[in-house]
Amino acid sequence: TRAAAPGFAPLLLSLLRRVPFPGDARLPDLIREHSSFLAAEEPQLLASAVFAFLRLLARNRLAPFPRSAECSNCEECKSAKNLEECGEKLVSFCVSVLRDHFQVCTLIGRDLVRSLHELVLVPEFQGFWKDLMLARNTDICRVVTPGWCTALSISPEMETQLLFMMSNVKWGGQKRYQLWFARKHLMVPGGEERIPDIVRFICCGYHPTNEVIQSGVIARWAVIGWLLTSCSKGYIVANAKLALFYDWLFFDETKGNVMNIEPAMLLMLNSISQYVDITNVLLEFLFLLIENYEVRRKEAIEQCVRCAFIVLVKKGVLPSLELLTGCEKLSPLLRQKLVAFLSSTTPVAAVEACLKPINEVSKAAELKKRVCSN
Structure with a gap:
């Protein structure tokens, strides 16, 4: 044969x-x-x-x-x-x-x-x-x-250029590379429709080492944020956000990889200072997914998302969820909803550990690390 x-x-x-x-x-x-x-x-x-x-x-x-x-x-x-x-x-x-x-x-x-x-x-x-x-x-x-699977939905050229951006291009120097990538791959017929698959590849197909994370190169969450703002069509934005949060809906601490859910959290967290609307929109979308993605399994999905939040704190992606729940810039309604969601049927000790207050100095020090051990 x-x-x-x-x-x-x-x-x-x-x-x-x-x-x-x-x-x-x-x-x-x-x-x-x-x-x-x-x-x-x-x-x-x-x-x-x-x-x-x-x-x-x-x-x-x-x-x-x-x-x-x-x-x-x-x-x-x-x-x-x-x-x-x-x-x-x-x-x-x-x-x-x-x-x-x-x-x-x-x-x-x-x-x-x-x-x-x-x-x-x-x-x-x-x-x-x-x-x-x-x-x-x-x-x-x-x-x-698996990561090899998400790579199939983008071309080898896309993969090479994305990996170069996320492993070699320093913060502040990314715009010309992003523009070049967009002209080559996104500003062509059907190009924008590739964005959700690119987001999935970044989340699941590329997990940088701690050395790369600390080297000052542009982070995965920032590339995803740029891709989301590059979408001109509403349905593509929705599909891209679904791609970003998809692993949250089924997250299992024993099987899941925290690096798959890290970009969404860091994008929400790092957008607060200058682009809080992005954080609000992403949080709102996450709650919409919990409510509507699969109504028959709503309770199971709720538990998976709570688990994702708790594991992100446990693994050091962020020092405390108080950065979100205590942030006055966020929509008050979303903050209340987040606190209520995290507290519902979740062990008290786990919630208290994730919501513990931290001082401003600690916040700055921890956020600079952005090191995700798995």
């Missing part, structure tokens, strides 16, 4: 990270032809293919190929048109592999659920959701999405 040939799997993985591209319509057929072999011998590759195509379909559903006369005959537009033409084939491939090799696809983790939520109005995915996902949704959401 061709799938057993040396180099076949790395080649497929490389191609998956570059879709859409001219001629990629043959890729789903090639993978489906060898799906049984891949499920047995290269399960991560098969799961990668499903996730890459799901994210591609989700982005294309939100930003269909522009048909205006103003659209130039550039490579991005050619790729978008190519994707539109083979969309049905991608849907068929994803549903087929999900049904035949569902256990392999669970390697994707909770982002499988996030992706299918975005595609649930597509009839084929709607049927699959009712048949299989409703019963298994909860279990899959407990599985943390």
Whole structure:
């Protein structure tokens, strides 16, 4: 079989990270032809293919190929048109592999659920959701999405440039790099729709060492803040905020990685001084998610979010939640809601430890560290 040939799997993985591209319509057929072999011998590759195509379909559903006369005959537009033409084939491939090799696809983790939520109005995915996902949704959401998976939804060039920014570019010198990145990747047809996937990659796919965090380079939370302010469409902002908070909704101290939830907290915390509206908007969105994301599991989600807050303090991401609950700049209503939320059915000792007052000197010293041990 061709799938057993040396180099076949790395080649497929490389191609998956570059879709859409001219001629990629043959890729789903090639993978489906060898799906049984891949499920047995290269399960991560098969799961990668499903996730890459799901994210591609989700982005294309939100930003269909522009048909205006103003659209130039550039490579991005050619790729978008190519994707539109083979969309049905991608849907068929994803549903087929999900049904035949569902256990392999669970390697994707909770982002499988996030992706299918975005595609649930597509009839084929709607049927699959009712048949299989409703019963298994909860279990899959407990599985943390691995970093290699989130990297599949951005191009290798994006990954290289983002990693360079977050490991080499010092504070104060990031604007020209951000502008260059935006012109290259975001200011193109369908580019803005990539922002939620970029946010997921930053949260789950790149965890800087303490040495990098202390080196004065631009932090992950700052890059995410810039991306959020770069969104011009409301639904993209909402999807990006969901991507930022997604791990909070299912956080388990025994399985979860605090680095996945750290950027959201630091973005809220560091925006208070000059951009308190960002903190208010993010907190409000988090409460909306708790109330509405999955009503049947509301209590479980509440407990996961409380756990996330407590673990962030325990791991030293912030010295105390009093930085939020005691901040007069925040919306009084949100502050009251946060205090009530943290106190509800949470062990008293844990709440008191997280809400303990700290003096201003201690605040400044602790915030400068921003070191997250895991």
